[in-house]
Amino acid sequence: MRYSILLSVIVLAVGCREKMPAPPPGPVPVVAADVIVRDQPIYYEAMGQTLGSQDVEIRARVEGILESVHFREGAMVEKGALLYTIDPxxxxxxxxxxxxxxxxxxxxxxxxxxxxxxxxxxxxxxxxxxxxxxxxxxxxxxxxxxxxxxxxxxxxxxxxxxYTKIHAPIAGLIGKTEVKPGNLVGRGQNTLLTTLSVLDPIAVRFSISEKEFLTLQHVIPEDQQALASAAIFELVLADGSSLPDKGKVVFVDRSVDPATGTMLLEVAFPNPGLLVRPGQFGRVRAPIRTVAGAILVPQRAVQELQGTHSVFVVGEDGRAEFRPVRVGPRVDNLYVIESGLHAGEKVVVEGGQKLQNGTAIALQPAAPASE
Structure with missing residues (x-):
């Protein structure tokens, strides 16, 4: 009986105690970056595939047993060099x-x-x-x-x-032999033996839309002689590196493909070290205009929702400010911001998914880049 009374008193005392208010949430840790202001060239970019400026298929033009191969696969050969001998x-x-x-x-x-x-x-x-x-x-x-x-x-x-002695029609880099000695070649068809390519210069072919072609017409001279000397294209390889020399247009298709709405272009790049081989993929880009005093922010700072873009700006009061922006062209890992930001501001690049307009933030140093 005594314990029941004591328990009731304790429960009553706890129930009558006033509830303590929850402590306010602390600032959200974020990483911010300064807005970049500079004169920024705007590039046209397209994915293309490389090919030799001259690719020659070496084929057997007479029927017979292949007797011998006179070259080392993957080596440079001179024009007129003996490549194959067919039993005569x-x-x-x-x-x-x-x-x-x-x-x-x-x-x-x-x-x-x-x-x-x-x-x-x-x-x-x-x-x-x-x-x-x-x-x-x-x-x-x-x-x-x-x-x-x-x-x-x-x-x-x-x-x-x-034809029983096959010679190199051009000087270039020869590929692997498709047929080994002892095999019958040339029966019923011109058997492909190997391929010989000129790699300096190296060519890149890519397709562009009609609109993009008209845009390039404003920066590439219409005169064909001037066009041949307008080396404005850059080739960015798969590892992010670029060829040191610029390329120029050597071929523009005569018409737009009605099925795809695109036009085929070919650009030739100097390739003295034979770094680039046929079949590689790369990004071809050319400057089309320069934006003076452009404002750029890291791509990861921009959030997109239903076609609209926004960023969180670091306010002077230490709070995040939600800011709609109009995004322009992308340059590497940066976006050109056409409106919504000003020079001297900071934008949140990490931690933005936890923020709302007015959320208190605590700036943190950026993590060091991994090697």
Whole structure:
């Protein structure tokens, strides 16, 4: 009984005690960055793929067994260097046969000419009929035609014999051989043996929209001679590095593809160290205008919701200010801000997802970049 009364007194005392108000939340730790103000070139960018400025497929043009390969795969070769040898025995036999047929045709032509020379005086003396002379003349013309045909067969066989030794048509970097010695090549089709490429300069092909093409027309001279000397393009490789030399347009397709609404362009870049190889992907970019006194902020500072962009600005009172902004072009990992920010302001780059307009913030140092 005594314990029940004591317990009731304790419960009553606790219930009558006034509730303590919850302590106000502390400032949210954030990382901020200064707004960048500078004259900023605005670039046009497109993804492209590299190819040799001249890519030549080396193919077998005669049927035969591949006897030998005379180059080291992946090496530079000079123009005229011997690349492959195909067994010439079949072609040599056919050439001998063609030469024999030519000798027969020449002999028949010589006999036909002698017959005409012998019969012509006899016809003039009415010793033979006109029919006999006409037959001799027809035989001569037929024999002359046979000689031309036989000589053409010999020339063709000589050309095919030359195809049994395959030489480099240009100087460049040669790829791997697609066929090893001992294999039959050239039967029914021109077998691909390897590919030879000129890598200096290296070419990059990419497609641009009609609108982008019209924009580039304002910065690239329309005159073709001036266009060839307007080296304004930069090639950014997969690792973020850029070729040291600028590139220039060497090809613009004649029309816009109606299926995609794009136009094909090719830009050539000096590649003296052969750093870039065919088949690589890279970003091609060219400056189209310069914004004087542009305001830039890190891309991660900008939040996007339903097509609108905003940032949190560090206020003078230590609170976050929600600020709508109009975003312009992207430059690397920065956004150009066309309106909504001013020089000298700071924007939150980390911790913004925890903020609301007016939230107290505590600035923290940025974490060191990982190596």
């Amino acid at each position: 025995s079949t072609v040599e036999a056919n050439l001998a046969q063609a030469r024999g047929a030519l000798a027969q045709a020449e002999a028949a032509d010589d006999k036909a000419r002698r017959d005409v020379r012998r019969l012509t005086p006899l016809w003039e003396k009415n010793a033979i009929s006109r029919q006999m002379l006409d037959d001799a003349l027809a035989a001569q013309h037929s024999a002359s035609g046979a000689v031309v045909t036989a000589r053409g067969a010999v020339d063709n066989m000589e050309i095919l014999l030359g």
